[in-house]
Amino acid sequence: MGFPGTWMTESESVIYRVVPKCACSTIGQIMFYSDHGRFFDGDIHDSTSGLHKWAQETSQPLIERSVKGQKTFAFTCVRNPYTRILSSFFDKICGIQRNGKRYRGNLVPLLVQKYGIEVGGEDGKQAFDQIQSFRRFLLFARDSIRWRKPMEPDIHWSAMSGHVSTFIANGGRYDRVVFTEKFNEGMKGVLDGIKTPHKVDLKKIPRFNESEGHGPKREHPVEDYFDDLSMHLMWEIYKRDFQLFRYDFDNPANKMPLGEVDLDEVHAKLGD
Structure with a gap:
């Protein structure tokens, strides 16, 4: 099974489990920038170098070693x-x-x-x-x-908990779950926890919404x-998504999470 949908910086500063439709283009570009001091020219999903991805065979042993070693900061991002x-x-x-x-x-x-x-x-x-x-x-x-x-x-509408769980089930552990709705706050928590070759100023990072205008x-x-x-x-x-990631099922108008994610609960319930 391995670690599908997992990306890691070449400097091995951080590991990210992609969840489709949850700011993945922006996160990928932040990771790329933190290593290279520039953004990838194009959609980060198309990159074949500059960022380790499980889909690239040469990246797999490096990702597997880092994930299972649990010494590299690992995170994912969810959305209402x-x-x-x-x-x-x-x-x-x-x-x-x-x-x-x-x-x-x-x-x-x-x-x-x-x-x-x-x-x-x-x-x-x-x-x-x-x-x-x-x-x-x-x-x-x-x-x-x-x-x-x-x-x-399809990966774009299958439950987020399903994407998040494969990482845990195969020996990984998350240090943080970022909310798309509190993106800067969440990514600051990630960047504060790692050392990167290039400093990232979140206030200056554009939003890479590759699906916009489609x-x-x-x-x-x-x-x-x-x-x-x-x-x-x-x-x-999506019962599990609402419960684990603290989103408001009763009020679709409220896009904000109702509380913080309990990482221990996430690992316990998704590690089966």
């Missing part, structure tokens, strides 16, 4: 499940991707056909009922996660997308 899945919908389902095509080829036509989802036409720019389409997408997300039909769950803008407040049935589906899929 309501805003995370909305972001996934507008970016991955409604949006045209960087390659000029729809995400995962036949995924969107399948959703249009099987679930009656609208995505704003061929170019994603036409008006459509965002709330109705999102709720139908949520049904699909539940089906793919619960029953792996009509396809395997899809239509959200037209309504977060809470308008979630009726009673939608919230029931959210609990079915």
Whole structure:
């Protein structure tokens, strides 16, 4: 199994377990900058050098040694499940991707056909009922996660606790869980705990939102997308995320966490 989705600076100052849709582009660029004094030119997900990634074979033994040694500061980043899945919908389902095509080829036509989802036409720019389409997408997300039909769950809407757990189950331990909603505060805690070749001034770091502009803008407040049935589906899929990462299930309008993450609880419950 190893450590999928794990990145580490070349200086081995810090290890990060990527959780999709949780500021991963910005975090990757901060890590790259902390080693090289410059940002990666392009989407950090496309980098093949300058940052160790589990997906790069030559990085694997180095990452494995550091993670299992538990001497390198390790962290991950989470986000409110309501805003995370909305972001996934507008970016991955409604949006045209960087390659000029729809995400995962036949995924969107399948959703249009099987679930009656609208995505704003061929170019994603036409008006459509965002709330109705999102709720139908949520049904699909539940089906793919619960029953792996009509396809395997996608990393962008599978539960955060699932991503976070693989790191623990294979011998890693987190020193910090950062909230996307309190990003600067959380990343300051990470940077204060490590020594980097180049100093990082968080106030000057731009936000690298690589998915921005892919899809239509959200037209309504977060809470308008979630009726009673939608919230029931959210609990079915993301119960563990709400509980472990202290997000407010009862009020979709409140994106902020209700308290700090208990790291011991996270390790105990996700280390099975």
